[in-house]
Amino acid sequence: MPESGAAGQLGGRLELDAQVAERLRGRLPMVAAHTVTTITAEVTAYSGTLTGQMREKIENAVRVALGTFLQLIERAGAADPSTPLSRALEAAYALGAGEARAGRSMDALLAAYRVGARVAWREVSTTTVRSGLSAETVAEFAELMFAYIDELSAASVAGHSDELANVGRARRRDLDRLTQHLLAGDPEEVLRRSAERAEWSPPQTLTVVVLPRSSLRGVLAVLPPHTLESGEDLPGAQWAEEETLLLVPDMHGSRRRQLGTVLHGHRAVLGPARPWVAVARSYQRVLKALMLGVPRPADGTALDTEQHLARLVLHTDPEALADLRAQVLAPLADLSPATAARLAETMRSWLLHQGRRDDVAADLFVHPQTVRYRMGRLRELYGDRLHEPGTVLDLTVALAFPPAEGDGGPAEHPPATAPTPSSEARRP
Structure with a gap:
């Protein structure tokens, strides 16, 4: 974890009088409580959430973070002044990861840090000024304290980002497995377990769409959010490598025309809408159309297999x-x-x-x-x-x-x- 910032260079820059340090340490519980109260009042994401044991946990984290800062100053000139900082950064990283798991955004986390830094410095600066520290020393104290909080917030952001990335990769794998099960026509009980594992809410129907990869991002932006994108090695796939497959939810009935409009200009192939547990039949229909070489419209209109049923039936054998x-x-x-x-x-x-x-x-x-x-x-x-x-x-x-x-x-x-x-x- 990086320690190259200003707070990682505390040794030798500021010597805090032991009496002042002890006075600051004695006020840490009050500072922590005031900080948490202000965060819950000013940051909407934390309103009503930091109560009971959770509040005690966060107050303790604030006390430890500020206590570590004082310890770093007191250890100025020691052989390894960075050791306490390493522990603080690890705790901040874990805090960020925990906030991601709790579903709170990075913006909320950074807002909490900004509020906390402001409240903590107001309380700490009052004590340092009353203790008779010079203006120059107070200014340097402020510089180091805000640099320290910046490093903590950066570590929390890293933890938050890494946790989301890990969760995203795991869910992507689960969604890929679900897509494989769906296209393979696995039993309904297998499909339901796979959907639950992927945290994917089953729709009423699914429709298979094959389209060029170059069109994927633009099309996904206007399709329902629960649309599934295929991975690789799909069963029986016989289309070009530059094409991919989507399973689009609830585009049956009158919505099919809407889907055709979305796909216009993308040279897509559109299968029939089928109950989500039977979407393999839509997949097989598309594979058949591609195998037979049913021509795609020259104007880029989606090739709707529902408009070529006679051809598909006649070429079954x-x-x-x-x-x-x-x-x-x-x-x-x-x-x-x-x-x-x-x-x-x-x-x-x-x-x-x-x-x-x-x-x-x-x-x-x-x-x-x-x-x-x-x-x-x-x-x-x-x-x-x-x-x-x-x-x-x-x-x-x-x-x-x-x-x-x-x-x-x-x-x-x-x-x-x-x-x-x-x-x-x-x-x-």
């Missing part, structure tokens, strides 16, 4: 979807890849627009007569099956979306006939 696609497009297998792609694209648009020829033409940027011709070819290839509900259902599901990356299916079903739009395919 990529191999089955690839098999279905190959099966329903089998009548096109003998055509050239370009022709097959044009007809499959036309079929998809025809199904989605419920056979409205002009709408299909507008969608494909072709003439309505081109649509009529292509549909004629498809009727030739499929025959009466185009009128069967089962075939229409299979075609609608298989062609609902272009194949996702990696959804090519088995080797015997190459995706050459997949409905992939191209400039060639859109030629009339």
